[in-house]
Amino acid sequence: MTVNVYVPTPFRHLVGNRVRVRAAGGNLREVMDDLDVQFPGFAAQVRDGSGEIATHIGVYVNQIEVEALDGEATALAVGDEVAFIPALAGGAGVALTPEMVERYSRHLIMPQVGSVGQRGIIAARVLVVGAGGLGSPVALYLALAGVGTIGLIDFDVVDRSNLQRQILHQTADIDRPKVESARETLLAHNPNVDVVLHEAPLTSDNAFEVIGQYDIVVNGADNFATRYLVNDACYLLEKKLVDGSILMFDGQATTYLPGQGCYRCLYPAPPPPGMVPSCAEAGVLGAMCATIGSIQATEVLKLVLGQGQPLVNRLLLYDALSLEFRTVRIRRDPECPLCGDHPTITELIDYEAFCGSPFPHPGDADAPA
Numbered sequence: 001m002t003v004n005v006y007v008p009t010p011f012r013h014l015v016g017n018r019v020r021v022r023a024a025g026g027n028l029r030e031v032m033d034d035l036d037v038q039f040p041g042f043a044a045q046v047r048d049g050s051g052e053i054a055t056h057i058g059v060y061v062n063q064i065e066v067e068a069l070d071g072e073a074t075a076l077a078v079g080d081e082v083a084f085i086p087a088l089a090g091g092a093g094v095a096l097t098p099e100m101v102e103r104y105s106r107h108l109i110m111p112q113v114g115s116v117g118q119r120g121i122i123a124a125r126v127l128v129v130g131a132g133g134l135g136s137p138v139a140l141y142l143a144l145a146g147v148g149t150i151g152l153i154d155f156d157v158v159d160r161s162n163l164q165r166q167i168l169h170q171t172a173d174i175d176r177p178k179v180e181s182a183r184e185t186l187l188a189h190n191p192n193v194d195v196v197l198h199e200a201p202l203t204s205d206n207a208f209e210v211i212g213q214y215d216i217v218v219n220g221a222d223n224f225a226t227r228y229l230v231n232d233a234c235y236l237l238e239k240k241l242v243d244g245s246i247l248m249f250d251g252q253a254t255t256y257l258p259g260q261g262c263y264r265c266l267y268p269a270p271p272p273p274g275m276v277p278s279c280a281e282a283g284v285l286g287a288m289c290a291t292i293g294s295i296q297a298t299e300v301l302k303l304v305l306g307q308g309q310p311l312v313n314r315l316l317l318y319d320a321l322s323l324e325f326r327t328v329r330i331r332r333d334p335e336c337p338l339c340g341d342h343p344t345i346t347e348l349i350d351y352e353a354f355c356g357s358p359f360p361h362p363g364d365a366d367a368p369a
């Protein structure tokens with residue numbers, strides 16, 4: 001039994017951008033199962049977490065709502081037309097206002113984003129750790145994209161030496177708390193987003209409580225103590241972590257998904273204080289922040305949209321002096337003290353705060369695996 005299926009714009013990227021496809025089945029449930037086999041990801045778009053047709057999806061057989069027929073048991077005949085119509089405004093959560101439709105129009109016309117994707121971005125909750133060099137471009141691009149809830153954690157005040165790279169802050173913000181300056185900038189760019197401030201250092205006392213409120217965490221920390229704390233808390237809370245770091249002309253980025261490795265698989269413990277220079281000691285080219293921060297923001301949006309291959313099990317290395325990008329493979333280390341088979345770290349640790357960032361030689365990156 002073959003029926004015709006009308007595919008609205010938001011779902012067309014799943015079916016090779018076709019308007020109509022054919023599917024087999026004697027009733028609606030069988031047709032939906034067949035669509036998911038033919039076009040993996042289809043079910044995830046139309047069914048909710050418990051497997052029911054999502055409340056924001058209207059399903060029609062020959063233009064009649066299936067709720068008025070037999071639901072998923074509705075029998076189908078050859079040549080019937082089935083349509084899956086998502087609510088384009090309202091429905092499951094967020095509605096796109098006319099202002100948003102205009103603001104996000106360059107997203108909405110992309111098949112990988114569309115109305116469904118944009119509403120997913122608006123529903124997303126992302127924590128940016130650090131409102132500094134990396135946190136600035138990350139938070140800015142997430143706000144511009146419409147990420148509905150952006151958390152910022154930072155306890156510092158704006159210093160004149162920050163202004164060479166931290167684009168959330170301006171000269172008039174010197175001595176203001178960074179999170180306040182950051183919120184003002186983000187809301188000036190996009191008043192639709194909610195910027196949640198955590199004006200505190202991240203410690204073992206508050207890490208679970210703060211990180212637990214978000215779906216994805218972006219690490220823009222400038223010190224090892226925070227970097228390890230964020231890594232450990234994200235692993236223990238099963239949060240997605242988009243990591244990035246910069247020093248001088250070098251940058252790194254990677255994405256950790258729960259159960260697929262962590263920062264400690266690469267670097268099991270922080271280096272002793274003084275072994276690795278900090279940004280304050282060695283310096284950083286300001287424009288490097290934009291390169292790595294933009295990659296982190298892109299990774300977040302890919303995760304939210306479920307598009308492409310995230311930078312998982314790969315470490316991106318950017319050498320700006322030679323202008324070379326390379327990725328080295330990284331893997332979950334069964335011996336990792338945190339995510340390994342026999343973990344020795346089962347709670348959060350506060351390290352002495354010291355600044356810096358290690359840079360592995362490409363040949364070393366596979367060593368822990």
Ligand SMILES: [Zn+2]
Nearest residue numbers: 262265336339
């Ligand atoms: Zn690990």
